Amino acid sequence: MIWTTLIIGGTVGLALVWIVAELSPRHPKLSAALENLGTVEVDTSKADFRAQLGRLMQRGVLSKFGVNKKDLALVGATSEQHSANQALMGIMGLVIPPAFGTVFVLILGLPAPILIFSLPVSLGLAVLLMWATNLTITQKAAEARQEFARAVATYIELVAAERKRATAATIALEHAADVADSWVFVRIRQELQLARYKGQRPWDALKQFSKEIGVPELSDLADIMRLAGAEGASVYEPLRARGKGLRVQLLNEARSRANADSERITMPMALMGLIFIALIATPPLFKLITS
Template structure:
């Protein structure tokens, strides 16, 4: 048992050396700079924002993410869910820090398990923990992508549900004689959920910047990938620029959104109900097998 410890320690050291080699090769690779991103980062406002973001990176993962953004080549991230991160308000530094942390955990965990099993006297060939380390590191590296997409999907459903109530409130404000901006801001101040707070922030920013509120919501819908918010902004544009009466349109839009969400929930419930029939069918098959098995056994034993 003790004789196998040097081999296990050598395997763990080899995993750490391999990690250092990967980071060294990534550092030496030529970086493919995105021209548009570089031009944006060279502007004074963007430079100041990046510096402030770096100063706010207080946690270890965010510091690791800031280092990764500066040092590692952009191509190694494969795909970054920008819209999902913007919707969840997760910074790129934290997201990249999570990816590297998960990858390191996946790279080291098989070696530590190999050491544990070696201490117990259960040895594995060297290729098994080596292959498991690489495979698990790759899987864990993409785990934050899956988490971000899944959480953003749930957040979009919540946003659409709250947006339906917000549209009704805007319609009531417009019906009471409020202006377009006043109706949108007053409706956003009613709720205290993160959806209403996000809408209130965008409307307040548009007021100080002189941007029409529907243009601000258009930009927010494009940034977060929210087509329902984009449709609402189009309706408010008609009301603000052409003076159209939009009470009926707003109420019809909110009713259509609720109907669509209800149909989606009914379809999901039906799918879950169909899946629930599978265990019941299996239980019926097992019960029939238990009833038939004694007769079959007697028949075969008699022959």
């Protein structure tokens, strides 16, 4: 009985650690973009199980638990990988309640039929964990999209500086992307590199990339640079104007979010004030009533 309890307890502990690791914030991954840079063959024997789980989650009713593909592309994950993670979280949700129930039966001596009540809890926890997996991706994508927009504002200014030095449109985009090593600039460099390998014009690649990840600010840069590359137009002033306008837009959005957060805090603060007043006023009231 002791070994059985230890094994079940270890399994539950590993499951909880796995859940915390999956739900903890992470930096956006670049694996999806790096996979497009080459055709390196890897050992897929270990990935077969996860791939099967991913394909299973994309069928029938389970496909309703999917998430926006633009969010997945932005954080560097594929639909199959996300579906496999969802399936694993769902399996953990199904396993954890019966495991706890078994521990209680063995340690506390509860009747074994009580394990039947863990079945609806298992289904509810599985759905909750799969929903939490989607919510994690959505939150990561929202934060990454804001960071991407801020970096694009800087990137536009850098491209404008390159164009002021009479640098060609294609070279200006590449030189500006080489300035920083943040994940946003790395993704932009990768897209420009892929466009060069494919013989695609860089502004077309950035336009397509902006649609894939849902960042329209990058599409505006691509439209401006298309004028410089295709028609040879002077785009220094439009770039500076767009960069300034984007900074103002992002600042206004940040202020709006701050105001919304302040409004949400107002009600809890008012409630805490009422509770504090009630705590102070209660003893005198009781004394007045009793006297």
